[in-house]
Amino acid sequence: MTDTTSPITRGHAEAATPIAPGRTPWKQEAIGFVLGFALLALLPLIFGDTYARHILIMAFIYAIVASNWDLSLGYGGVFNFGHLALFGIGVYAYSLLTKLAEFDPWIALFASGVIATLAAILVTIPILRLKGIYIILVTFGFAQLVMQVIISQSAITGGTQGLVRIPGLYVFDHNMVRDGKSAYFYIALALLVASTLFLRVFVRSRAGASIVALRDNEEYAVSRGVSIVRQRMLTLAASAFFTGIAGAFYAAYQRNASIDVFGMSLATIILSMVLLGGTSTIYGAIIASFVLTIFAEWMADFGAWRPMITAVLIIGVMLAYPSGLVGMIKASWGAIAGRLKRPG
């Protein structure tokens, strides 16, 4: 146990040190991964009522969106503020494909991921030459552009009214409505597992190492033959696929689509999940998605005070632990491990 914790604690002590991919041996991570998701798969046994399951399904969707954002924002260092537009594109792609083109819902779900990926490649073109703050502004502009186009094409997209009665998913002849949401729960969980597996394999691969290298020392990485154009496109495209699928699933689950998905409030919530969890971890964003979603439900009684309390907590955590919840966990884990080690 001391073998694994010591490099992590050392990494935390030097706050500027980036978390390199592949520090935890992959076997240990695989065990943790399987155990963690097996635990999540058992949750419907504890939470029988549909409302609790609904909250969990929403947490899974947010976790997919947030953890994919962590790939471009945390690992890639690309300040892509149009990530929620990719989610929104997934929502509308699924809705229009199933409603107007009458695609099979599962094919539409997959196609939405592909469309979001193509949109991500498209938005990468103007930001190839840009850095830092300019990327924020252009991607932000891209998100607004997509929203404005959807609003102005109200004949097809429903405009500000949105779309209703979108076909849902199906599993053979299983009744999706009267099963206490367990089918949707397991589909959402399966998507989260697939997305997380993809993200972790990606960030541990050579491609993942190269995008981190570009983030940390662009000139050096380029001089060693890493192509900034190709890797930046790869980063954004990779972060878009499951985001688009999450959007499509969201539309299939909610059975409606509205332009609210492009709004600032959802973007703020998901961004706080990424940063609150701690960037460049993938797992941090997932943990923070669960924490924030459940926390928001738990505080439902506070009414108007809820967003204010959440805001104060986000500021508090960011000021005290800039590396987020994962940094907090690692710091406390390091303290416990250190105390355990000392007597021995």
Next chain:
Amino acid sequence: MSALAEILFGGLFQGSLYAMMAVGLALVWTTIGVFNFSHGVFMMLGAYIAWQLVELGLPAAVAFPIAVVVMAGVGWILQASVVRPLIGRPNIVLVVVITTLAAGSLIENGALTVWGPRSKQIPALIAGNTTIGGVGVSLHQIAIIVITPLILAALWMFLNRTRLGLALRAVAQNEDAGHLVGLNVTALYGLAFAIAASLAGLAGIFMGGYRFMSPVMGSDPLLKALIVVVFGGISSISGPIFAAYLIGFFEAACSYYFGLYWTPALLFGVLILTLMVRPEGIFASRSRGLA
């Protein structure tokens, strides 16, 4: 003739509002190197404070300056609480985005709790209407068109002709050198935020005089200010000012010829094209510095 007058007037008016907002954003970016996402909320808060003071019985001529000064204080406090503690951290740009967004959400929901969701309006700077070149306009809007360049000129004078303004620009250009020659860098950071917040507050007062106010009134102007600074280049004060008027005219012309629905889409399209050709903005030089 009336088409031209309408575009000209609309452009000048919108451009003035955008310029007031964008200059504050650019000022904070150049001095501190962070992006203030609560800038739109500053605008809303300035308008609500002015409304509250007028409601308490103060005349507008007294209430408006007080609101602007209070906003300077709000800007300073925000800077001290959610920006200053993060200076020197490696991922400051990103973390400040989320802390200012959260602070903005806090203030916005606070305003909603205190003042309620019902729309309000504050008195116009000058009441009444007139007709110029066949276009009906309110005197309030003409007052804004006249006052804004004066305030921007005063800001330019401050940044270029006073010791304090020069110190602010010095910190913007080279923070370490600013420390070395004995400038109080932390205080200057606070000052940049204070000026930005009071300008935004003033823009809010302008806007509250001709449109109904709501706690979310700042989000659209913030978005427009973002476009303006991207378009004009964020590394200067003059770039965003030119860009603000240019975008004002562009919007006025677009909504006249293509209709209100297509204007935002066209605007963003032009914006993205501009950035592909000139990433640093059309009026900017490559260096990061003020004026």
